[in-house]
Amino acid sequence: MIPPSFDYVAPKTLSEAVAALGQHENAKILAGGQSLIPLMRFRLASPEVLIDLNRVEGLSYIDEKGGWLKIGSMTRESDIEHSELVSERYSLLADTAKVISDPIVRNMGTVGGNLANGDPGNDHPATMLAYGAEVVAVGPNGERVIPITSFFRGLYESDLAPNEILTEVRIPASKPRSGGAYLKLERKVGDFATAAVAAQVELDEQENFTSVGIGLTNVGLTAIKATEAEDFLKGKAASDENIRQAARLAAEAAQPIADVRGSEDYKRSLVKTYTTRALRMAVQRAKGG
Amino acid sequence: MSKHHINVTINGKAHEADVESRLLLVHFLRENLNMTGTHIGCDTTSCGACTVQLKGKPVKSCTVLAVQADGMEVKTVEGLAANGKLHPIQEGFHEKHGLQCGFCTPGMMMTTSAFLEQNSHPTEDEIRHAISGNLCRCTGYMNIVKAVQYAADKMAEKVEA
DSSP: OOOOOOEEEOOSSHHHHHHHHHHOTTEEEESSOTTHHHHHHTTSOOOSEEEEOTTOTTOOOEEEETTEEEEETTOBHHHHHTOHHHHHHOHHHHHHHHTSSOHHHHTTOBHHHHHHTOOTTOSHHHHHHHHTOEEEEEETTEEEEEEGGGTEEETTEESOOTTOEEEEEEEEOOOTTEEEEEEEEOSSTTSOOSEEEEEEEEEOTTSBEEEEEEEEESSSSSOEEOHHHHHHHTTSBOOHHHHHHHHHHHHHHOOOOOBTTBOHHHHHHHHHHHHHHHHHHHHHHHTTO | OOEEEEEEEETTEEEEEEEETTOBHHHIIIIISOOTTSOOOOSSSOSOTTEEEETTEEEEGGGSBGGGGTTOEEEOGGGTOBTTBOOHHHHHHHHTTOOSSOSSHHHHHHHHHHHHHHOSSOOHHHHHHHTTTSOOSSSOHHHHHHHHHHHHHHHHHHHHO
16 A cells, blocks of 8 residues: 655754744654554545654653653654663653564654554553653744643644644653553554553652552543542552552543443453552552562 | 655665655565565554564564665665575574465564574563564464574574684
């Protein structure tokens, strides 16, 4: 299958890319292309111009500074997967990168593309919701920081304006006694999640939850932040009983639809089970286990 | 629409061409250059039959535009054998019966070749993980894993010798 004709530009700098985006109507940003190119082949997307970010300098990095883990939007999933910094200090992100699509797709796929695409089946959205991340967008009027909680607007819709480019995602720097986990059920490697759960927790010295983030993948039109479950746990003991109650609340927050991957009930039940397990693992990791 | 002049080094040899933006790398290889070793399987970024190495990393060439490879090195299955001798990876697939119909084999081998560069003594689990983006629908994975193991041993021998 061959995509319909389009123009292609490959700017070398971010300002050139932003200018190119402003010049064309119906232009799309090409990041890793692992969702966009298939969509174009199926003629589900027909942009007139592709603006390729792959040759723009300075958009691929993983740096811990100023209280954040800063990841350039063109950082490949495989670079996140193999980053020592990420695997040592950001277990939720490390877990996530390992289960995105398959190892070959991860060599091209980027964290920025995974977020900006606004696909509820993508894995980073739930993880970034659980982390309380921020996204940086650059447009003709400069830089804008968007809290992840207001980034996902709907199915394939994000808060990015048509003339903005996502340049960075920032995760709050790892704190002592914190930990996270991402659990995903997929029918086969490379499939989207039947459902997946991201959990990030922080404990105090008495092992009570001081901070909890729970994100759900592919059980709604966007990734879902399970706020009732999070609020329930805050200040409470990291006990199995509390975790189970939070998992029930997370399952209630899910809005799955029945499809080839399973019924609504099945997916809701899966969210409950995986929230329980992800929270247990997050707690264990927060305790240093 | 737009045409682009590209320079791509494929298996060490420089190629120049004028290509349409929409030309996929796999079509560039197979149709413009008649290098049909790289296969088209699913056309949906799932099966990995079209895997080639772009700057040393395995990618699905049905999901990369030819113009994206401008100025880069591409390695395909045609680049494995040297001086009329099979590469140890090809030898492994031959010796261990790592193929039946052979459709997935070029992609399997290009993934394997990049993987063994990173991990010269892999465990079975690591091999299975590494090839999890390449689907085989006939031989099954037992013999493919053995073939990769054979190649790893053979290549390690060479380095140590």
